[in-house]
Amino acid sequence: MDSQxxxxxxxxxxxSPMGDYDERKYKWESHTFNxxxxxxxxxxxxxxPTRAFFADPSELNDIPWKDLCRDFSIMxxxxxxxxxxxxxxxxxxxxxxxxYLKWLKSELHSRGVKFIQxxxxxxxxxAVIGGPGCIIVNATALGxxxxxxxxxxxxxxxxxxxxxxxxxxxxxxxxVVSDLDATKGTGHATYIIPRVYPPGTVLLGGxxxxxxxxxxxxxxxxxxxxxxxxxxxxxxxxxxxxxxxxGIGLRPAREGGPRVEVEWxxxxxxxxxxxxxxxxxEKRKVKVVHAYGxxxxxxxxxxGAAEEAVQLLRSxxx
Amino acid sequence: MDSQxxxxxxxxxxxSPMGDYDERKYKWESHTFNxxxxxxxxxxxxxxPTRAFFADPSELNDIPWKDLCRDFSIMxxxxxxxxxxxxxxxxxxxxxxxxYLKWLKSELHSRGVKFIQxxxxxxxxxAVIGGPGCIIVNATALGxxxxxxxxxxxxxxxxxxxxxxxxxxxxxxxxVVSDLDATKGTGHATYIIPRVYPPGTVLLGGxxxxxxxxxxxxxxxxxxxxxxxxxxxxxxxxxxxxxxxxGIGLRPAREGGPRVEVEWxxxxxxxxxxxxxxxxxEKRKVKVVHAYGxxxxxxxxxxGAAEEAVQLLRSxxx
Numbered sequence: 323m324d325s326q327x328x329x330x331x332x333x334x335x336x337x338s339p340m341g342d343y344d345e346r347k348y349k350w351e352s353h354t355f356n357x358x359x360x361x362x363x364x365x366x367x368x369x370x371p372t373r374a375f376f377a378d379p380s381e382l383n384d385i386p387w388k389d390l391c392r393d394f395s396i397m398x399x400x401x402x403x404x405x406x407x408x409x410x411x412x413x414x415x416x417x418x419x420x421x422y423l424k425w426l427k428s429e430l431h432s433r434g435v436k437f438i439q440x441x442x443x444x445x446x447x448x449a450v451i452g453g454p455g456c457i458i459v460n461a462t463a464l465g466x467x468x469x470x471x472x473x474x475x476x477x478x479x480x481x482x483x484x485x486x487x488x489x490x491x492x493x494x495x496x497x498v499v500s501d502l503d504a505t506k507g508t509g510h511a512t513y514i515i516p517r518v519y520p521p522g523t524v525l526l527g528g529x530x531x532x533x534x535x536x537x538x539x540x541x542x543x544x545x546x547x548x549x550x551x552x553x554x555x556x557x558x559x560x561x562x563x564x565x566x567x568x569g570i571g572l573r574p575a576r577e578g579g580p581r582v583e584v585e586w587x588x589x590x591x592x593x594x595x596x597x598x599x600x601x602x603x604e605k606r607k608v609k610v611v612h613a614y615g616x617x618x619x620x621x622x623x624x625x626g627a628a629e630e631a632v633q634l635l636r637s638x639x640x
Numbered sequence: 641m642d643s644q645x646x647x648x649x650x651x652x653x654x655x656s657p658m659g660d661y662d663e664r665k666y667k668w669e670s671h672t673f674n675x676x677x678x679x680x681x682x683x684x685x686x687x688x689p690t691r692a693f694f695a696d697p698s699e700l701n702d703i704p705w706k707d708l709c710r711d712f713s714i715m716x717x718x719x720x721x722x723x724x725x726x727x728x729x730x731x732x733x734x735x736x737x738x739x740y741l742k743w744l745k746s747e748l749h750s751r752g753v754k755f756i757q758x759x760x761x762x763x764x765x766x767a768v769i770g771g772p773g774c775i776i777v778n779a780t781a782l783g784x785x786x787x788x789x790x791x792x793x794x795x796x797x798x799x800x801x802x803x804x805x806x807x808x809x810x811x812x813x814x815x816v817v818s819d820l821d822a823t824k825g826t827g828h829a830t831y832i833i834p835r836v837y838p839p840g841t842v843l844l845g846g847x848x849x850x851x852x853x854x855x856x857x858x859x860x861x862x863x864x865x866x867x868x869x870x871x872x873x874x875x876x877x878x879x880x881x882x883x884x885x886x887g888i889g890l891r892p893a894r895e896g897g898p899r900v901e902v903e904w905x906x907x908x909x910x911x912x913x914x915x916x917x918x919x920x921x922e923k924r925k926v927k928v929v930h931a932y933g934x935x936x937x938x939x940x941x942x943x944g945a946a947e948e949a950v951q952l953l954r955s956x957x958x
Contacts (some may be wrong), residue, residue, distance in 0.1 A: 467857045
C-alpha cells in the first residue's frame with residue numbers, strides 16, 4: 323500500500339464541535355454550519371436531532387455553539403447513561419460522505435476544474451504540473467508530513483474505527499462528549515450517527531487514538547464499540563439491527579491546530595531527496611496556500627476554512 | 641484506505657537468514673534457497689555476492705547457513721565499517737518482487753488456478769465461495785489479525801522503509817546484521833541490495849520497527865537511510881546515483897513465529913460480527929491450512945513452508 327491513509331470516506335460526518343473553544347476555528351465551523359444547514363433541501367445534508375452527554379457538568383457552562391445549533395436545551399430530570407452527569411439536546415446537520423463528495427466533484431467539474439490523479443513526492447512536482455504563475459493549494463492532510471518541501475512533522479493521525487449498521491429504528495444522534503476528549507486517553511469515543519444515505523444506516527463509533535497508524539480492522543475494538551453504543555442506545559439491540567461493514571480511518575490532526583496559511587516557495591527546491599523524474603523547470607517563486615491538519619473536524623471546518631484561504635490569497639495579491 | 645498494508649512488493653528480496661536458529665524455519669529456508677538458486681538460469685533470480693557485518697564477533701560462532709550459501713568466508717585483516725567487529729562474505733540469491741510475483745501468477749494460471757479478487761471479512765465467506773469440500777489456505781499475513789474466525793492477535797507489523805536508487809556502480813549486497821536484530825530496538829536496519837530488475841537499481845534500507853503501522857513516507861528516515869548506507873558503501877556517493885522512489889511496507893510478523901498448521905472450522909460460525917451479505921450456507925466443517933506470520937522472511941520461507949503445508953494436508957487426510 324503506497325498511498326497515505328485518510329479518514330474522509332469513513333467520517334460520521336455530523337457537525338459537532340469538539341475540544342476547547344478557539345475563535346478562528348469557531349469562525350470556520352459556524353460558517354460551515356450555516357452552509358450545510360442551507361443545503362438541507364438538496365438532500366445532500368440532513369437535520370440531525372442529537373443528545374450529547376457529559377461526565378463533568380461544568381462542561382455545560384460554556385457551549386459557544388448553543389445559539390447556532392437549533393432547539394438547544396439542557397436535559398433536566400432525565401435518566402443519563404453510564405457515568406454521565408449532564409446532557410443536552412440540540413438539532414445539528416450531517417452529511418453522508420459518499421454522496422456529498424461526489425456532488426462536490428461534479429460542482430467543480432461544472433466550473434471547469436480538471437482532475438489529474440497522480441502520486442507526487444514533492445511540492446516541486448506540483449509546481450511543474452501547474453506551470454508558471456500557478457497557485458498550489460496544499461490540502462494534503464496527513465500527507466503534509468511526507469510531502470518533500472512541506473515536511474510538517476507536527477501532523478499526526480488520530481485513528482478512528484467504526485461500524486456501519488442497518489438500524490432504521492435509530493433516528494437520533496447520540497454523543498458521549500467526554501469520550502471525545504483526546505486528553506483523557508482511553509482511546510474510546512462513543513457516538514451513534516444516523517446517516518442521510520443509504521436510508522436506515524447508522525454509523526457506530528468509535529475510537530480516538532492519537533499517533534496510531536493502524537489501518538487494519540481490530541476485532542476486539544469492534545466488539546467494544548457495539549457494546550458501548552448499545553449501552554447508550556438500547557434500541558440497537560433489536561433483532562432488526564444488521565452489521566453492514568466496518569471502517570477504519572486516520573483523522574489528520576496537527577499539534578497546534580490546523581495550518582491555513584499562504585507561503586512563497588522556491589522551485590526547483592534544494593532537497594536531494596526528490597526522486598528524479600525529468601526536469602523540474604526554471605528557477606522561480608510559487609505561491610502555496612496550505613490548508614490541512616483539521617483532525618476530526620474536516621467537514622465541519624471545510625467551507626469556513628476555504629473562505630479564509632480565498633481571503634488570504636486575495637490579501638497576498640494586494 | 642480499507643485494505644491491509646503489506647510488504648511483499650517492497651521487499652529486498654534477498655535470501656538472508658535473520659534471528660536465532662530454529663530447526664523448522666531453517667528447513668523452510670534451506671528448501672527455498674535451493675529452489676531459488678536453481679531458478680537463476682531463468683533470470684527471475686540472481687546470484688548475489690554479499691558482505692555481512694557484525695558488532696559482536698561471537699555471532700560468527702554459529703552460522704548454520706554457511707555451508708548452504710556459496711563461497712562463504714570470514715573476513716580477515718580487512719577494514720570494517722562503523723562499530724563493526726567482524727564480517728563475512730558469501731554468495732546468496734535474490735529476486736525482484738515485481739517480475740517474480742508476475743511469474744508466480746502466470747504459473748498458477750497455467751495450472752488452471754482461477755483468481756477472484758474480493759474483500760472478505762471472515763473465513764466463513766471464503767467457505768461460501770469455495771463451496772462443499774473446499775480447502776481454505778489462509779495466507780493472509782497481517783490480515784489474520786483482522787479476519788473474523790482467525791482473529792490472531794499475535795500478529796504484528798514490523799515497519800520497513802526503503803529507497804530505490806539507480807546506482808549501477810554498486811554490485812554487491814551489504815548487510816549490517818547486528819542492525820537487523822529486533823531486540824536491539826534502534827529501529828534501524830542497514831542494508832544495500834542490488835536488484836535483478838530493473839538493471840542498475842539498488843534497494844537501500846531501512847527500518848525494522850515492530851508495532852509501527854505507519855505506511856506514510858517519513859522524510860527524516862529517508863535521510864538517515866541514505867547516510868547510513870553511504871557510510872558502509874561510499875560508492876553510493878558517486879554523482880551517478882539517482883533516487884528513483886521510496887517504499888514503505890509492513891512485514892507480517894507473529895509472536896512465537898509463523899503459523900503453518902491445519903485446522904477444521906465450523907461454518908457458518910457463531911460470531912455476531914460478520915457483516916450480513918446473504919446466506920452463509922448449510923452447517924458443515926471446513927479444512928483450513930494456515931500459513932502466515934513470516935515477518936521479514938516471507939520470500940525466503942515460501943517454497944519450504946508451502947511444501948510443509950502440502951504434507952500437513954496429506955497427513956490430515958490419512
